[in-house]
Amino acid sequence: MKARGLFVAVLLILLTPTLSFSTTLSGPFRLPWDENQIWTACPTPGFKSSPDQYHMQWNGDVNPNTGLPINKYHDGEDWNGKCGGDTDLGAPLYAIGTTGQVVYLDRSAPQGYGNRLYIRYSIAYSKGTNGVLTFDMGYLHLQDIVPSINWDPNTPGSGSFVTSGQLVAHLGGTGGWVPHLHWEADATNLPINTNQYQNPLYLSTALSYRSPSLITDDRRDQKGYVFPTTYYGTFTMSGNAPSSLAYVEYNGEKKSLKNAVAAGWIPAWAINFYDTSSGKWYYYTNVDDNFFQNGKQYAIIANVSNAVFRFFVPRNSFQPDRARLDMLKAASKDSRVSSILTETYSQNPNWDTNWVLYSLSFLLTDSRTMAFYQVTSKSNPLTRYTGFYDPNTGAWSGWVWTDWNALY
Numbered sequence: 257m258k259a260r261g262l263f264v265a266v267l268l269i270l271l272t273p274t275l276s277f278s279t280t281l282s283g284p285f286r287l288p289w290d291e292n293q294i295w296t297a298c299p300t301p302g303f304k305s306s307p308d309q310y311h312m313q314w315n316g317d318v319n320p321n322t323g324l325p326i327n328k329y330h331d332g333e334d335w336n337g338k339c340g341g342d343t344d345l346g347a348p349l350y351a352i353g354t355t356g357q358v359v360y361l362d363r364s365a366p367q368g369y370g371n372r373l374y375i376r377y378s379i380a381y382s383k384g385t386n387g388v389l390t391f392d393m394g395y396l397h398l399q400d401i402v403p404s405i406n407w408d409p410n411t412p413g414s415g416s417f418v419t420s421g422q423l424v425a426h427l428g429g430t431g432g433w434v435p436h437l438h439w440e441a442d443a444t445n446l447p448i449n450t451n452q453y454q455n456p457l458y459l460s461t462a463l464s465y466r467s468p469s470l471i472t473d474d475r476r477d478q479k480g481y482v483f484p485t486t487y488y489g490t491f492t493m494s495g496n497a498p499s500s501l502a503y504v505e506y507n508g509e510k511k512s513l514k515n516a517v518a519a520g521w522i523p524a525w526a527i528n529f530y531d532t533s534s535g536k537w538y539y540y541t542n543v544d545d546n547f548f549q550n551g552k553q554y555a556i557i558a559n560v561s562n563a564v565f566r567f568f569v570p571r572n573s574f575q576p577d578r579a580r581l582d583m584l585k586a587a588s589k590d591s592r593v594s595s596i597l598t599e600t601y602s603q604n605p606n607w608d609t610n611w612v613l614y615s616l617s618f619l620l621t622d623s624r625t626m627a628f629y630q631v632t633s634k635s636n637p638l639t640r641y642t643g644f645y646d647p648n649t650g651a652w653s654g655w656v657w658t659d660w661n662a663l664y
């Protein structure tokens with residue numbers, strides 16, 4: 257960053273070029289179920305606060321169809337109502353965000369999958385392609401899919417558009433299971449018929465799935481600042497917000513910071529912060545590569561009137577999922593890594609006063625094993641480091657900082 261007075265920056269706004277992007281971004285996310293749902297068969301309303309099977313958990317349960325243990329990794333989450341069993345059968349399920357589009361559905365209830373529905377979302381993410389991250393949210397084992405939801409396999413792009421909170425399906429046990437929602441988040445290049453249970457789970461496949469709860473949890477709590485004039489607004493940040501998720505809303509359109517600069521809505525030096533030690537304002541030279549820190553004062557300049565600047569403050573309710581994905585990402589930088597070693601994930605909240613320790617081991621192409629570690633700060637869980645022991649040398653890599661704007 258460079259030292260630069262706020263008013264100097266304002267004078268340069270007129271030089272900003274104007275371009276146009278047309279990506280429609282999804283808004284804040286919500287859970288796919290009603291958190292206050294009450295069923296007559298269940299005196300305790302609501303869903304469980306954590307899944308019965310979490311993302312990338314090793315599943316040794318007995319398959320009710322075969323009577324044999326599953327013994328595979330689970331690329332998704334299994335959610336149940338608080339009373340379990342069949343009490344949650346028929347629970348309404350909703351679209352999690354505005355402007356999702358159906359990209360696949362199957363009402364023929366095949367064995368294993370059952371009735372299923374996949375909805376695609378695009379969200380502002382400065383580290384994604386062109387400042388956008390696109391993924392598919394899958395709902396499986398459904399009792400039914402709402403009749404008005406359509407998708408024609410012969411006409412690409414013909415799937416129904418859905419809005420946040422729109423009823424899309426009901427929870428079921430189709431495909432041969434006890435009623436539950438299998439919920440997953442897939443990269444868009446993933447064939448939808450890929451089996452969600454895998455062993456071995458290759459690194460390349462594991463990286464194609466995300467944790468649906470983590471994606472949603474990071475993007476539930478939205479804050480907004482309205483700039484009624486083209487000048488600037490100042491505010492003190494409440495919570496820790498990665499700039500990678502922030503976006504600008506103007507004239508009914510949403511753009512990630514990078515694209516808002518390209519469109520001329522905000523200048524490239526739009527984000528200024530107050531440095532308490534020097535008593536001066538500074539600006540970031542890259543709007544989408546900074547981090548809004550709790551308690552710090554910011555000033556944001558807009559080129560247009562009535563733009564709304566929005567942030568997400570992650571709740572950090574699914575830190576183990578973030579840790580696991582951090583370790584997968586670290587392992588992907590080592591070409592020797594092949595697949596995840598069976599049941600080697602662990603976490604230790606008491607490892608250090610300030611840090612939680614996670615670990616995961618991998619099988620290498622030459623059949624040796626390699627352990628990766630991740631530590632998460634207890635005071636700001638977006639502060640993370642990863643490290644590993646090199647099996648060739650026995651040497652410790654040292655802790656490598658993970659960009660706190662890097663999410664999943």
Ligand SMILES: [Zn+2]
Nearest residue numbers: 332333334438
């Ligand atoms: Zn499942």
